[in-house]
Amino acid sequence: MAMTLRLTAEQDRALTLLAQAQGSSKQEAAVRAIVAAASRLVADAAVAELARDVIPGRAALEARIRQARP
Template sequence: MSMTLRLDDEQDAELTALAAAQGISKNEAALRAIRESAARVSSDADVRRLTREAIERYGPLLDRLAQ
């Protein structure tokens, strides 16, 4: 599947600099940025879920300890 990515001049310059710094093509730099962002979003969601579970499980104990 192909896709056109429309960038303004500043965004293109940033992508060019990112690709050059990593020694990769602009296409590969964009793909890596997408993968890294997706991984962060997934990781953040996991942290939120685990935090909710910990609060549900240990919330009453933490409340008692705080008193």
């Protein structure tokens, strides 16, 4: 599926640097970054859910931390 990605000059520079560091195209670097971010979010969510189920009081502590964030 085709998609247009609109980036600021700074974001484009960051993507260029990422692609250079990976030795890949900017398109491949963007795809890798998306997959990595999604993977971390899913894994983090699974760990958080497990912790809420296993650690007593974890859900209440997590709620207080979320409320304290700006």
